[in-house]
Amino acid sequence: MADMVRVLHPDPKYNAAAEEVVIKLSGIVEQLNTNLPAYEALKNAMLHGDVVTLDDVDKRVGELLIMDFEQSGVHLDSDKKDLFLKLNESCVMLGNMFVQGAQTPVAVMKENLPEEIRHSFNIDGDNVLVTGLFQDHWNDYVREAAYRIYLHPIPQQTELLEGLLLSRHQLADLTGFPSFAHRALRGTLAETVGMSCICFIAMYKSITVNGEIIVVVLISLYARYSNFLRTLHTCNHLPVDLESGETWAHDVYKLAVVHSQEGVLGYIYCDFYERPGKPDQDCHFLIQGGRELGDGSYQLPVVVLKLTLPRPRPTCRHYSHPT
Known part of the structure; x- marks a missing residue:
């Protein structure tokens, strides 16, 4: 946590x-x-x-x-x-x-950027602040400038x-x-450095040419995953109302993993959308592990799933409402 x-x-x-x-x-x-x-x-x-x-x-x-x-x-x-x-x-x-x-904004002189794209970034006096890669910006010149500036060696x-x-x-x-990789991979699904490399190469070859993942695909995958859970484990994801101050950002939502007979099995906090200061790396966090308590009751697991997806436009369907 x-x-x-x-x-x-x-x-x-x-x-x-x-x-x-x-x-x-x-x-x-x-x-x-x-x-x-x-x-x-x-x-x-x-x-x-x-x-x-x-x-x-x-x-x-x-x-x-x-x-x-x-x-x-x-x-x-x-x-x-x-x-x-x-x-x-x-x-x-x-x-x-x-x-x-890696999350710190990079400052460059305004005069070093074309005037027509300066307004796309934050302005601080004579400097332009680049806060990320702007990978979802519609203007390819803005994306190129952000890429070159934000990833420039420091x-x-x-x-x-x-x-x-x-x-x-x-x-x-x-x-x-032999290496830190050998130590880190011991006991994992990848097992060895060689197997991990094979996995990365296979993943690279399977990526589409433009590498883009559209919302429709994500919605489809979410729906299929939910169907898979229902079929295999008779489980479902159900939205849960949040208490005041329960989350760290207004666009975080909460799902309950519910079994058809045993009831709630655990909770998932979904922090999916990009915002200023939020790291780009996708990951998950364990807040509370599932275990049997001394009084015989069971402590439900709680996890956080963190992604950095672009915010949905008003005309688009929300990730949290796949149906």
Whole structure:
């Protein structure tokens, strides 16, 4: 949740406070991942059994935890563990700083832009501020100017990126991996660097020539996905009324995932549309995991799905109303 607030909340004070929380939590998690007695106790339970019989879920969770321990260098001596924690903190901080820098508007002198397209950007005195790629602008000259200006190399960003790559490589090398990619992909669906490359190449070849995704296609995919859920799991997505102040932006909406017999299975907050200060990267955040509580009740999972789609025009159908 802290990572979501860091990325999506419109108030910079909340962003800064959430970033501190993310860094501290990351440090605590890595300290736990380098706890040798906990690792040895878990491994012993997996090999010889626990005080209660482990079911398949217990065994799978145990395997994942052992994997976390081992790729965090639990086997390292004290000095190398301290180095691991420092490198991990460095990766988190450099990554956050790089992302923040990538979202910063780029200023250029007005005289360096053709007069007929200056009005498409924000004006600050003698400067023009380019806040993004303007990939959905109707004027191809505006898109070209935004692309060239916004993505022009910035020395400070290059320095941060090189520092991040170095820290990640040192982290991977310290824990016995050929590269950070090998470490990051372990235990994922991609499994290996080679398989990941095959996936990217196949994806590249399947992209259409102009690479555009129109609203009609998205609506069609959404409808098919809903039909798939209904058929396979007898589930459906239903809109939920929001409480006052429940969301961080006015155009965020909430869906309930509802099973035909078991009722609500969880909630999805949909933050789909671009707005000033919102990062371009599409991703999702876990706000609350599903689990059984001590009193026997079940805590419903809550997630946020973040996209950066252009805002719908009044004449267009809304993404949240596919039918």
